Amino acid sequence: DADVTQTPRNRITKTGKRIMLECSQTKGHDRMYWYRQDPGLGLRLIYYSFDVKDINKGEISDGYSVSRQAQAKFSLSLESAIPNQTALYFCATSDMDRGKEKLFFGSGTQLSVL
Amino acid sequence: DAKTTQPTSMDCAEGRAANLPCNHSTISGNEYVYWYRQIHSQGPQYIIHGLKNNETNEMASLIITEDRKSSTLILPHATLRDTAVYYCIVRVVNTGNQFYFGTGTSLTVIP
Numbered sequence: 001d002a003d004v005t006q007t008p009r010n011r012i013t014k015t016g017k018r019i020m021l022e023c024s025q026t027k028g029h030d031r032m033y034w035y036r037q038d039p040g041l042g043l044r045l046i047y048y049s050f051d052v053k054d055i056n057k058g059e060i061s062d063g064y065s066v067s068r069q070a071q072a073k074f075s076l077s078l079e080s081a082i083p084n085q086t087a088l089y090f091c092a093t094s095d096m097d098r099g100k101e102k103l104f105f106g107s108g109t110q111l112s113v114l
Numbered sequence: 115d116a117k118t119t120q121p122t123s124m125d126c127a128e129g130r131a132a133n134l135p136c137n138h139s140t141i142s143g144n145e146y147v148y149w150y151r152q153i154h155s156q157g158p159q160y161i162i163h164g165l166k167n168n169e170t171n172e173m174a175s176l177i178i179t180e181d182r183k184s185s186t187l188i189l190p191h192a193t194l195r196d197t198a199v200y201y202c203i204v205r206v207v208n209t210g211n212q213f214y215f216g217t218g219t220s221l222t223v224i225p
Contacts (some may be wrong), residue, residue: 045213057218090157107157
């Protein structure tokens with residue numbers, strides 16, 4: 001969905017490097033999420049944010065940090081990348097519409113840590 | 115928090131109905147059933163959701179059993195483009211509860 005943009009699309013880095021993955025959205029949604037997906041597995045929630053001042057840990061937040069710079073921007077950082085953080089990372093947004101909450105995903109960032 | 119059980123994989127002939135089951139025997143009264151699908155490493159896409167009544171939209175139908183312990187997603191006329199991983203998720207709407215994706219069902223539509 002072009003309304004949720006992730007950069008970069010692909011990144012190769014070395015162990016110990018600091019990496020930032022960016023996510024921006026033009027949907028005007030308050031809620032934003034970061035997920036990771038490993039081969040053959042489902043998506044696992046890393047962090048989520050319900051608004052600029054609200055940041056929450058997901059099920060696998062260790063080794064990651066986030067920053068919600070504005071309603072439209074939500075960045076994921078790996079302070080010191082390690083090989084088992086090699087994965088496909090997805091950003092998502094959502095809003096509530098008459099009791100219906102839908103997630104809208106970006107195209108993903110493939111991160112490889114060597 | 116895996117609250118659902120789905121078959122790992124299924125096949126369906128093109129043009130036939132694809133029926134994807136999901137067990138959620140511990141579902142609570144205020145938890146909805148959501149279905150998403152993911153086509154080959156793209157971001158997952160919302161399909162449908164429901165509480166207790168059957169639901170239908172332009173993509174699919176959702177059949178929920180009377181006791182709500184299981185449901186079935188129906189793609190009425192499967193096409194090759196429906197080949198994807200389908201995720202069944204249960205969660206409470208309008209709370210801090212999050213969408214937790216399991217491993218889903220890998221559906222292959224066969225020509």
